[in-house]
Amino acid sequence: MFEKGPKSKFTVSIEGNIGSGKSTLLQHFAKFNDVEVLQEPVDKWRNVRGYNLLDLMYKDPCRWAHTFQTYVQMTMMELHLKPTSSPVKLIERSLFSARYCFVENLFRGGKMTEPEYNVYCEWYNMITQNLNVDVDLIVYLRTDPNKVHERIRKRARSEEQTIPMQYLEDLHKLHEDWLIEKKHPLPAPVLILDANENLCSMYKKFEEHTSEILCQKLVKNKL
Numbered sequence: 001m002f003e004k005g006p007k008s009k010f011t012v013s014i015e016g017n018i019g020s021g022k023s024t025l026l027q028h029f030a031k032f033n034d035v036e037v038l039q040e041p042v043d044k045w046r047n048v049r050g051y052n053l054l055d056l057m058y059k060d061p062c063r064w065a066h067t068f069q070t071y072v073q074m075t076m077m078e079l080h081l082k083p084t085s086s087p088v089k090l091i092e093r094s095l096f097s098a099r100y101c102f103v104e105n106l107f108r109g110g111k112m113t114e115p116e117y118n119v120y121c122e123w124y125n126m127i128t129q130n131l132n133v134d135v136d137l138i139v140y141l142r143t144d145p146n147k148v149h150e151r152i153r154k155r156a157r158s159e160e161q162t163i164p165m166q167y168l169e170d171l172h173k174l175h176e177d178w179l180i181e182k183k184h185p186l187p188a189p190v191l192i193l194d195a196n197e198n199l200c201s202m203y204k205k206f207e208e209h210t211s212e213i214l215c216q217k218l219v220k221n222k223l
């Protein structure tokens with residue numbers, strides 16, 4: 001159907017539960033000049049021609065989850081496909097965590113009907129089979145649900161204040177099923193970081209792993 005475009009640059013997706021420290025990790029990498037950092041387009045999700053889809057989804061998930069996730073899928077596709085002059089591209093989450101963590105959670109939780117889930121999955125299959133949305137490394141910020149619950153309180157993003165603990169536990173389990181148990185297709189090798197620690201010790205860990213993450217690029221380019 002489509003010609004898959006040229007091979008993408010070394011692409012890393014940062015995965016983890018809500019409040020797992022992804023934005024902190026991405027800010028750390030933003031200071032390197034040969035890395036392009038693409039954060040989750042949350043501001044787009046909060047204003048789609050005047051509608052805050054994120055808020056609608058949390059307020060009435062049965063009515064809005066499919067609408068929201070369909071738009072998320074389009075905006076994540078844009079991140080994957082965005083050309084870059086940098087040798088390394090870091091994206092916050094991915095089409096893959098959208099499908100195997102968030103949408104799976106909403107469907108299993110009865111917030112998305114089966115026809116909605118099927119239509120979403122048809123789109124997902126068409127996009128991933130026909131377009132060059134590959135990633136080369138997944139960095140999993142592994143956290144304990146209690147820890148992220150506490151951070152979400154502190155961060156105080158308005159739409160998230162009503163997220164129940166059960167939702168975070170379910171999302172955690174789906175990240176573990178995908179990235180640790182490998183129950184769903186894994187598009188790349190996974191680097192697991194324990195992200196329960198406080199920020200300054202996490203920075204040190206990021207420093208250690210930065211060379212590992214960036215030198216993966218060399219490995220890939222040599223191949």
Ligand SMILES: Cc1cc2cn([C@H]3C[C@H](O)[C@@H](CO)O3)c(=O)nc2[nH]1
Pocket residue numbers: 018040042054072076093094095097098102160
């Ligand atoms: C790919 C993807 C990201 C993503 C984020 N979210 C929510 C979780 C957070 O409250 C907020 C920002 O990550 O959006 C979601 O419901 N579905 C998603 N799918």
